[in-house]
Every structure is written in C-alpha cells, then in structure tokens.
Amino acid sequence: GRVLLTGGSGFIASHVLDTLLDAGFQVVVTARSEEKGETIVESVKPHQLSYAVVEDIAKEGAFDHVFQTQAPFDYVVHTASPYHLNVQDPVKEFLDPAIKGTTGVLRSIKAHGPTVKRLVITSSSAAILNPGNHPEVYDETCWAPTTYEDAINHPAKNGYRASKVLAEKAAWAFVENEKPNFDLAVINCTYVFGPIQRKLASLEAMNTSNHRVRNMVQGKNKDGLDPTAPVFTWVDVRDVALAHLRAMTVPKAGGNRFYVAGSYFSNKQIADVIRERFPSLADRLPADAVDDLPGDVFRFNNRKSREVLGIEYTSLEKCITDTVGSILAVFPDV
C-alpha cells in the first residue's frame, strides 16, 4: 500500500516513517523544503522514499498538489503540527497550522484522494486532559475544555493545548458532516521520549518533549530539577509509531481515538537512569534530587491502546537509555 505522511521532518514522524517502511509500505512524506525532503530521504537509506514540498500547512489547498501529482494513496497519516514553548502569536504559530492544517488535509483527501481508506491524525493527551478539574480516571471519552479564546488570552498556557483539541474536534466534525470516502482514527499520545532523528541538524532543533533529556545530559539541571511543565505521564516514541501503524491497519480502529500513554515518570527517575547507564555523565546530573512525581497525580486508563492496537509499553529505563544513546551518537560533544 501507499501512504502519505505529513510533517516528515518531525520527531514522531521519523519513527512512524521507519515503522511504515519496515512494514513494507511505500511512503511519500511532506517536508517544508527540498533540503528537508532530501535529508529525510538520506536518513532512511537504503529504503526508497519520495517527498513532496508543503511549505506551510496553514495555507488554503496546501496539500492539493501532493494528491494531484503523487496519488494514489491508500492511507494518510497527518503528524505535522507545531509544538514548542516560546509562543508570541498563538493564531499564527499554533491555531492556524493545527486547525487549518488538519481541515486542509481532510478537504484535499475528499477532493483529490478517492482511493484513501483511512486518515490517522496525531492529536495529543493535550486534547484529553483538564488540569483544572481532573476526572476520576482519564480515558478516550475525556475532552480538554480549552477554547480559542483561552488561547488568545493566555497563549503560553493554552496556545498549544487549544490547537490540539480544536484541530481534533474539527477533524471529527468534518467526518461526521461530510461523510467522506475514508474513516478517521486519532492517536492521543502523551509526552513522548525516544531516539532523536538520525539527521537532526542541531541540538537546538531537537523536538520539544526530548528537551528534558537533552537538558539533563547537558548539565542544565545540575543544581536542581526543572520545576516547570507539570507532565507526569510519558510514552516511548516507538510505541507511538506502532500505534499509528496499527491505527491505520486494524479494521476496527476506524472511528476511534486512542489514549497512548505508557506510565508515569519523574524527572528524578530520568536522572537516575542516566546516572546508572552513563556513569561518565554523572557529574552533570542533580546530586540529591527529591522525587518530583506528586502523590496525587491523576489516573489514566490505556486499555484501549493495548487491546485494540496491541501496544506493549516500553520501560522508562530502556527509553531513556536509548534516547541518551541517540543524542550522544549524533552529538558526541553534547
């Protein structure tokens, strides 16, 4: 089968790509420039790969030319969406690319992709969680209440969260209203750690969720753990990639969202794994950190991802070991 994968330069996409190629799919990735497209092709050699340039997913009809020149596709996996922490303009930087990018993919498939059977979208646990008022247990029935106005009023706190929940809602609404030729499955993954892209340009270009591990390896938390970002659930990027593949191929996954979250972590646990597995980095790590996983952390249920998608979650020890190993392999002078 043939798959269109958007946002091919991204961290999660790089693992989705590996997983798709290993499973024997032909893949076309989108990238924002020819240079990025060529870098992705280099990164998967000797696998065969082609790419199409989509400079800005927020532009009207951004994906049309991809379908017009590279079709037919059996599946589309839409991962492209901004995720960073220094927002200035929430509409330009988050809401437009997330929401218009998603509806743009849906419209292009409907108009120019009659062979597409399923679209898989990378949403987020950000579209599920409600930090102001946790339910008893989070699962796929939960929706973040964040609105467009919340993003405008508090861009740093709500810009990304709103972009994910509103983009996902727009996707479900499109499928419900337009009754297109394809169905939809959504991956709501939590905070993702894992090996970085093999051709990552710089340590600064590293995806946001791996910054915690990078910062620790660079000695930035030597004098104490980073108290920011209250995220305490995590998942290995290879589990996330497999979840995308299965959401694409398992027939009954269609029409579902999947909360893909492995387990809890604390920043101290990350430091402890690095200290144990990379003794030469020990003097860069916080010495007597207190475990920062709160006692009253929220509960979650990942049963659907295990039962329908068959995910067996990777351990934190393996994930952090492989993540640090990948950083040192690409940037020995980290």
Ligand code: NDP
């Ligand atoms: P990356 O930053 O590594 O990847 C984001 C991708 O989106 C890149 O390919 C980027 O292109 C592309 N992109 C962003 N804005 C645009 C735009 N306006 N036009 C075209 N392409 C654009 O992040 P991740 O791999 O972590 O994120 C991938 C997806 O996973 C996102 O949808 C994110 O919301 C979701 N997610 C991530 C989590 C995590 O912890 N990492 C957790 C839950 C969900 P370029 O490289 O050229 O900038």
